Amino acid sequence: MLATRDLTWRIGEVAIVDRVDLALAPGEFLGVIGPNGAGKTSLFNLVSGLRRPTAGQVLLDGTDISTLPPYKRARLGLGRTFQASSVFGSLSVRENVRLAVQAHRGGSMKLWRRAAADREVVAAADAALDRVGLTHRAEALAGTLAHGEKRKLEIALLLAGEPRVMLLDEPMAGVSAEDVPELVAVIRSLTGDSGRAVLMVEHHMDVILGLADRIAVMHHGALLACDVPATVMANPVVQEAYLGESL
Numbered sequence: 001m002l003a004t005r006d007l008t009w010r011i012g013e014v015a016i017v018d019r020v021d022l023a024l025a026p027g028e029f030l031g032v033i034g035p036n037g038a039g040k041t042s043l044f045n046l047v048s049g050l051r052r053p054t055a056g057q058v059l060l061d062g063t064d065i066s067t068l069p070p071y072k073r074a075r076l077g078l079g080r081t082f083q084a085s086s087v088f089g090s091l092s093v094r095e096n097v098r099l100a101v102q103a104h105r106g107g108s109m110k111l112w113r114r115a116a117a118d119r120e121v122v123a124a125a126d127a128a129l130d131r132v133g134l135t136h137r138a139e140a141l142a143g144t145l146a147h148g149e150k151r152k153l154e155i156a157l158l159l160a161g162e163p164r165v166m167l168l169d170e171p172m173a174g175v176s177a178e179d180v181p182e183l184v185a186v187i188r189s190l191t192g193d194s195g196r197a198v199l200m201v202e203h204h205m206d207v208i209l210g211l212a213d214r215i216a217v218m219h220h221g222a223l224l225a226c227d228v229p230a231t232v233m234a235n236p237v238v239q240e241a242y243l244g245e246s247l
């Protein structure tokens with residue numbers, strides 16, 4: 001479904017992302033971990049289109065998308081969340097999701113189509129809010145949401161684009177410990193239907209372990225290991241890379 005082949009991003013002589021090969025199957029949840037500065041965010045930016053690789057490719061369903069901007073990748077079914085919040089704080093939660101659904105579907109100029117289309121948009125927005133457990137906050141201004149709720153809203157915005165592959169960039173960042181389990185449950189449900197695949201960069205090992213089918217470990221830009229969680233955890237090379245950081 002999604003794959004990287006020899007994916008490389010160099011700044012001068014330094015390989016920030018170094019010949020990374022990854023493959024993500026339909027319905028699969030792949031976690032990307034690595035010590036600080038390992039190149040996780042850079043890899044994520046190459047896959048989502050925020051940066052162009054200096055060598056290698058990003059493939060979606062076998063097609064090379066390496067040079068496409070993020071919005072074109074999104075149209076092909078590759079959607080990402082951002083670490084920085086991309087929410088309109090002065091609009092309600094429902095309005096935010098409605099706009100995302102509308103942006104994804106495009107508008108019809110025919111008035112007689114408009115009313116029915118509007119109902120469909122609202123229904124799709126409400127379904128996305130329900131998916132992430134935010135129905136009870138639909139009328140709240142998005143700017144008033146707690147961190148954990150904001151992360152859920154960002155996932156709802158992403159769902160509005162009906163992606164086949166979801167890229168999640170540290171969705172637990174800034175979320176208080178008591179809100180983590182609920183957010184983990186929402187994220188776990190994302191691969192539960194329709195063969196949607198998830199690639200998630202996350203700093204918290206315990207979160208990744210509870211979610212991922214396979215874990216890719218990055219170190220100094222390269223892929224150190226990519227396997228099922230138990231095998232990765234038992235890998236001495238991985239343990240060595242994390243020396244001084246808690247696994």
Ligand SMILES: Nc1ncnc2c1ncn2[C@@H]1O[C@H](COP(=O)(O)OP(=O)(O)OP(=O)(O)O)[C@@H](O)[C@H]1O
Binds near residue numbers: 011034038042
């Ligand atoms: N635009 C840039 N210019 C120069 N160096 C960069 C740039 N972007 C990233 N780097 C460097 O590349 C390395 C990898 O950074 P990256 O943010 O991808 O790592 P990371 O694994 O996401 O780290 P963290 O877990 O701390 O977010 C770091 O040493 C960083 O300083």
